[in-house]
Amino acid sequence: MLPLEKLVEPDRVHKSVYTDQAIFDREMANIWEKAWVYCGHESQLKKTGDYATVQIGRQPLIMVRGGDGRIRVLYNRCPHRGVQLCGNRQGNTGSTFVCSYHAWTFHLDGRVKGIPLSHGYAGTRMTHDNPDCSMKAAARVDSYRGFVFASLTAEGPSLVEFLGDAKIAFDDMCDRSPEGEVEIVPVCHRVVQHSNWKFFMENQLDALHPSVTHQSTGIAAGRVERKLQQAGQKPPLYYHYLSTFASSFDQWDSVQTVNFPRGHGILKGYMGLRPEDPDTQEYVAAMHRAHGEKKAEEYLGRSIHHVLIYPYLSVQSPLQQLRVLRPIAPNQTLSEIWHFRLKGVSQAIYRRALWYFNLVNSPATMINADDLENWTKGQWGLESDGGEWVSFHRNYGGDTCENGTTYSNNGTSEAVMRSQFAAWREYMK
Amino acid sequence: MSDLEQRLLEDVVIFENKEANRTGAQSIAPDHSPRQTHKSKPLPARSVVVAADLQQRVEQFLFHQSELLDEKQWAAYIELFAADGVYWMPVTSEQTEWLDSPSIFAEDRRMMEIRMGRVTHPNAWSQAPQWGTSHLVGNVVIESVTDTEISVRSRFQMMELRRDTTRHFAGTYRHKLQRVGHDFKIEVQRVDLLNGQAPFDYVLQIWV
Numbered sequence: 104m105l106p107l108e109k110l111v112e113p114d115r116v117h118k119s120v121y122t123d124q125a126i127f128d129r130e131m132a133n134i135w136e137k138a139w140v141y142c143g144h145e146s147q148l149k150k151t152g153d154y155a156t157v158q159i160g161r162q163p164l165i166m167v168r169g170g171d172g173r174i175r176v177l178y179n180r181c182p183h184r185g186v187q188l189c190g191n192r193q194g195n196t197g198s199t200f201v202c203s204y205h206a207w208t209f210h211l212d213g214r215v216k217g218i219p220l221s222h223g224y225a226g227t228r229m230t231h232d233n234p235d236c237s238m239k240a241a242a243r244v245d246s247y248r249g250f251v252f253a254s255l256t257a258e259g260p261s262l263v264e265f266l267g268d269a270k271i272a273f274d275d276m277c278d279r280s281p282e283g284e285v286e287i288v289p290v291c292h293r294v295v296q297h298s299n300w301k302f303f304m305e306n307q308l309d310a311l312h313p314s315v316t317h318q319s320t321g322i323a324a325g326r327v328e329r330k331l332q333q334a335g336q337k338p339p340l341y342y343h344y345l346s347t348f349a350s351s352f353d354q355w356d357s358v359q360t361v362n363f364p365r366g367h368g369i370l371k372g373y374m375g376l377r378p379e380d381p382d383t384q385e386y387v388a389a390m391h392r393a394h395g396e397k398k399a400e401e402y403l404g405r406s407i408h409h410v411l412i413y414p415y416l417s418v419q420s421p422l423q424q425l426r427v428l429r430p431i432a433p434n435q436t437l438s439e440i441w442h443f444r445l446k447g448v449s450q451a452i453y454r455r456a457l458w459y460f461n462l463v464n465s466p467a468t469m470i471n472a473d474d475l476e477n478w479t480k481g482q483w484g485l486e487s488d489g490g491e492w493v494s495f496h497r498n499y500g501g502d503t504c505e506n507g508t509t510y511s512n513n514g515t516s517e518a519v520m521r522s523q524f525a526a527w528r529e530y531m532k
Numbered sequence: 533m534s535d536l537e538q539r540l541l542e543d544v545v546i547f548e549n550k551e552a553n554r555t556g557a558q559s560i561a562p563d564h565s566p567r568q569t570h571k572s573k574p575l576p577a578r579s580v581v582v583a584a585d586l587q588q589r590v591e592q593f594l595f596h597q598s599e600l601l602d603e604k605q606w607a608a609y610i611e612l613f614a615a616d617g618v619y620w621m622p623v624t625s626e627q628t629e630w631l632d633s634p635s636i637f638a639e640d641r642r643m644m645e646i647r648m649g650r651v652t653h654p655n656a657w658s659q660a661p662q663w664g665t666s667h668l669v670g671n672v673v674i675e676s677v678t679d680t681e682i683s684v685r686s687r688f689q690m691m692e693l694r695r696d697t698t699r700h701f702a703g704t705y706r707h708k709l710q711r712v713g714h715d716f717k718i719e720v721q722r723v724d725l726l727n728g729q730a731p732f733d734y735v736l737q738i739w740v
Contacts, residue, residue, distance in 0.1 A: 288634060290623045290633065292623065292634065294731060294733065295731040295733050296733060316657065318653070319650045320656075322649070323646045323648075323653060324650075437731055454631055457634070461638055466636050466732045466735040467621070467636045
């Protein structure tokens with residue numbers, strides 16, 4: 104492994120940060136297993152005993168709701184012989200976890216409940232009162248507006264400090280509900296990319312790629328959209344979701360990115376999500392009634408396409424979806440893509456957002472498929488000896504920096520990647 | 533006789549265990565009721581008695597549809613759908629509403645037209661590597677018949693080649709067919725992919 108300052112320069116990075124197993128292991132230890140990692144949403148666990156398994160770095164955990172209503176995050180491991188206690192991705196475990204190997208049982212807060220043949224442990228160090236007999240808990244668990252995070256280290260910034268200005272992701276999503284809350288749709292899309300996780304994070308705020316990568320879909324959708332308009336019909340908003348991908352370089356260059364400390368960032372909005380139709384008018388009226396006109400207009404007027412929480416989360420707050428990365432290997436990354444329902448809105452408003460979720464992020468998407476192809480080929484290219492460096496030179500020196508936040512003066516500036524790697528370097532020290 | 537041989541003579545036989553309820557996992561997790569999903573599911577419908585020629589025509593229709601996919605005859609494939617026809621692949625088999633739940637595919641004819649336009653565009657990058665499919669449709673069961681409509685359930689197996697890799701998909705088709713003379717139009721085709729919740733880099737870029 105090259106020294107850090109040789110791996111990451113201000114305008115370029117060495118290819119090995121995408122391909123090297125030792126660097127990947129260090130990322131898992133220094134970033135994922137220390138930072139606050141998103142586990143899930145409170146509404147995922149409705150009843151006592153509801154659980155969902157979560158991978159944090161290399162660590163398998165369980166997020167579970169206890170009888171006291173609290174959500175805890177525990178290692179998915181029986182302290183006896185190490186067997187995982189939950190074998191499914193989600194479910195209800197009743198009032199206890201039961202190990203399938205030797206029937207050790209645990210309360211929902213992880214404390215050991217029963218040890219079979221416990222008299223056999225008399226006089227050993229593994230008696231019922233030893234805390235080692237209980238399931239280990241994540242060092243810290245906290246939530247922000249219903250979104251649950253865990254950190255596997257006791258030290259470090261609080262959740263709110265970690266999120267910084269990027270907490271707008273969750274405010275923006277919840278504020279768009281007349282009730283100020285969202286509820287998770289309990290089925291997620293799961294997508295595997297055969298590439299390093301960084302490809303995803305860089306791509307999210309890369310405003311130059313859509314008109315290149317997604318032109319086939321943008322053009323095909325625009326053609327059908329125009330055909331409908333010519334026939335005097337109003338095409339549904341979700342055609343526009345697809346056709347805007349084929350916007351010109353100049354148009355994309357006018358969309359600004361905001362790059363926060365710790366690698367977080369925002370791609371500002373460009374889709375114009377407030378059409379003049381009865382469904383929208385009814386929704387806006389409900390928002391005015393709930394929040395008052397001034398606040399409601401502030402909420403609905405925010406220019407956000409999506410917010411990145413580095414290094415693993417992309418929150419598309421105006422359309423209520425969230426993508427979370429679970430890296431598996433230097434060249435393999437799993438993403439889970441969740442959709443949320445704004446509380447107190449009509450079915451039409453819900454459906455409108457759901458279309459985006461399905462069209463852009465389902466495993467049959469006509470959009471993300473071309474990204475995945477790019478990243479696979481990108482991984483192969485970087486694994487080769489055809490070159491040593493990855494270039495982030497576009498608009499280098501042309502961005503505006505204020506109080507640690509970098510505003511790109513060109514939407515297509517590679518400020519995004521430069522900012523992410525500055526954060527990466529800090530984590531990897 | 534050695535110690536070991538002596539000890540080996542001390543045999544234990546576990547007979548029917550009358551104390552079963554008080555031992556092992558049963559004492560700790562005494563709930564033995566079957567899981568909800570297993571007791572609540574209705575049995576699959578049996579074939580209704582229909583004329584053999586109707587069964588044959590329905591089967592031939594399904595075979596033709598899958599052949600059009602494998603031959604990449606997408607315009608003709610879309611034509612099999614009624615003007616307001618829908619192709620739907622939900623994420624889980626529990627879902628019932630095509631507009632209201634996460635879907636892998638949820639497409640009317642216009643969206644299918646966009647998909648065809650996208651896949652045939654020269655810069656559909658993900659489709660640049662060589663690819664093809666081979667479907668096998670069977671277990672065709674006509675669940676109900678009226679003068680105007682037929683509900684039919686079938687199973688499919690599909691092998692896909694992409695670049696240097698083959699993948700295997702399988703599942704259930706549920707067609708609601710409109711009767712148009714001796715032919716049919718698809719009102720709804722529901723596709724439940726057996727491996728729908730498995731993580732893919734993506735499922736096909738064209739209908740399954």
